[in-house]
Structure formats: structure tokens, C-alpha cells
Amino acid sequence: MLGVEHTVIGDVELEADGRGGWVVVVSVRATRRQGCRCPVCRARCPGYDRGEGPARWRGLDLGTTKVYLEARPGRVRCPVHGVITAWVPWARHDARFTLAFEDQVAWMTAHMSASTVGEVMRVSWRTVGVITARVVAQARGKVDRLTGLRRIGIDEKSYRKGHKYLMIVVDHATGRVVWAREGRNKQIVGEFFADLGQQRATALTHVSCDGATWIHDVVTEAAPKAVVCLDPFHVVAWATEAIDEVRRRIVRDLKAAGRTEDATALKGSRWAVLKNPERLTGAQRTTLASVKQTNGPLYRAYLIKEQLRAVFAVKGPRGRALLAGVISWASRSRIPEMVELSRTLRRFRDLIANTLDSGVTNALAEATNTHIQALITRARGYHTPEALIAMIELTRGGLCPDLPGRP
Secondary structure, X not given: OOOOOOEEEEEEEXXXXXXXXXXXXXXEEEOOOOOOEOOOOOOEOOEEEOOOOOEEXXXXXXXXXXXXXXXXXXXXXXXXXXXXXXXXXXXXXXXXXXXXXXHHXXXXXXXXXXXXXXXXXXXXXXXXXXXXXXXXXXXXXXOOOOOOOOEEEEEEEEEEOOOEEEEEEEXXXXXXXXXXXXXXXXXXXXXXXXXXXXXXXXXXXXXXXXXXXXXXXXXXXXXXXXEEEEOHHHHHHHHHHHHHHHHHXXXXXXXXXXXXXXXXXXXXXXXXXXXXXXXXXXXXXHHHHHHHHHOHHHHHHHXXXXXXXXXHHHOHHHHHHHHHHHHHHHHOOOOHHHHHHXXXXXXXXXXXXXXXXXXXXXXXXXXXXXXXXXXXXXXXXXXXXXXXXXXXXXXXXXXXXXXXXXX
């Protein structure tokens, strides 16, 4: 009923909690085989003393009644870690909650807000965060998530105002986050490959990322056999940004010419030219038809953007041929923003071709970014990047424990 192992149960008592209620206090001790162990390395060690007295660990409630496990584990002398409180099989080191209690809190935190978990489990939301970090830290040490990587995605995620970013690495085979670190620069990417190691980096076949050349440089140096693939989402985003620049420039020119009414009408066409055709509303379709009739340059820019989207839908040799056509069309469009887009596409043409040939994209990393934003919104932000990284690894890194008592 307590959800503990390698534990000898002694007395069970009801004790007043000082607020008109009762708590169950269970006296326990570790079995002889599991006693006198270092809590860090789990090595058998000679006893040092009986410690400072009995300690209590909060367990899962029995019905509506709180449960505490009480024991006097004493201290041991570890040749590596010195004099330290002996390991107890029912709790993690330096915790005042049982393994089952912490696992349930961590599982619930992966599925609901910390304040709700705290209300259900009768602990503070800060305690929920501490427990989650401890569970994730232990889970990290049990599995090497960097083993067996072949195709990965590298992306960045803004987690707070003021240019605060995380670098995220996703395994394309499992969809899991295998590495996360605060920062967004060449050094941070280098730290990932340092953790990965030269042998495992050599085994990488494909790396998807955005157009940041500093990522490409590190990948090329650390994983020379890997094919760098440019993410379609970011490539199409270059085109949508160029279209918006075209629209804003034309609006400015119309205002300068005194055509305020036409400028106002064109200003309201932003989403009609930016959204994908299949997602346009009826009103936006009407607006797009009006742009086609009244503003040739903006409509041509829109068509170039849609042709670039079609490149990634076709893929393969046909996609490469279509990409060449898009670059040629944009460069001859006599629209300054589209001409600049053609130069960018030409500069990254080989990386885009890698994407068209392999089909490897950063879609999983982008989905992870969406999930991270949902975590941030649900928690109303995080005080530290470490707390957010722990939540990411709990929910997207495969480190979420099972609910206690489930096979």
C-alpha cells in the first residue's frame, strides 16, 4: 500500500496533525542487504554514527489522510563521498518525499499546471518544481539519450523577452528532445558536439537546421559526414518576410502619392498574401482577388512565394528543377525584395537541395517549439532556464516516470 521496496515495516500509528486532523506515521527501515549504503554511489560502507535523529518522508495519501514514513537511517563513511546520510530505498537522496510521491508529482506536472498539482498533492508550487527537477536529474543519469543518433534537428527557442534563447536538439527517429542548453551561438552548438563525442558525431548522417551559418560551420567541422538540410519552414519564411516588405513599401509609396484610400485598402491585405491559399477565409480570398486586379508587383511576389512552397511539396529532382525556376523568376521580377530573396536562395541552394533529396526537415523541432511555448504559457513563465529545460525533458525528452503502481 505504501509503494516501497526493500523496506521493513515497523509500527503504524495515527498522530494528530495539530489542525484537527490526523496523519498516519509508519516506522520503517531498510532491509539488511540494502542498509549502510552511500546514497550517491550505492556502495556498501561502514557505519559512522546514528545521525541526528529520526526523519520523516511524505508518502502518497491513504484516501484523504496524509502518510509519513519515519526512520533513523544514520550516517556512513564512504571512501569517495565522505561522511554522508545513508541511502534509504524509499526515497531519493536529499528528498523528504517518497519515490512514489515524487514520481506521481512529476507525472502530473507533465500533464497539468504546477499550481494544480500542488493543490491536489497538498504541497506548494515551488515544491512541485523542486521535485520535478530532482526526478529529471535522476532520470538523466540512467539513460544516455545521445546514443544511436543518426538524423537530428537543431533549432532555437526564445523563452523570455530580452533575447533569451534555448538551443534544442531533436532526434528525428524518436521525436524526442535529446539535448537542451541556454544560449544561442556557435559555442553552444559546439558544446552539444563536445557532449556527443567525435565517434558518435561521425555517425550522424543528416542535420536539419535554419539558415544560421554559424550552425552550419560547427556541423561541417564536427560532423563532416553529415548532410546539412535547410528547414523548409524557414526558407518559406524568407519569402513571406519579403512579401510583407513589398506590401509595406507599396503602401508607403501610395501614401506619398496622396492615394490614401488605396493605401488603406492594401494595408488590410497582409494576411491575404501571407497565409496559405487553403487557409484563406472568404473575405481574404476576395482581398487577394482585388490585389491581383489592382497591384501586379505584390501579386507576382505572392505567386513567387507560392511557387517556393510548391518546391518542398514536389521534392526530389523535380523540386530542384522547380527551385531553379523560382530563383530565376525572382531575380527577373524587377521587385527589389524578390531579387534579394533570389540571392538568398542561390546562396543556400545546395542545402535546400539536400532537404529536397532526403526529406529531412525541422518539423519535429518546430513542433517541439510549439510545445515549449505551451509549457511557458501554462506556467506563466519560468524563473530559470534550468527549470524550463527540466520540464522540456520531462515532457518531450522521454524522462517522464510512470504513475506509481502501474505495470
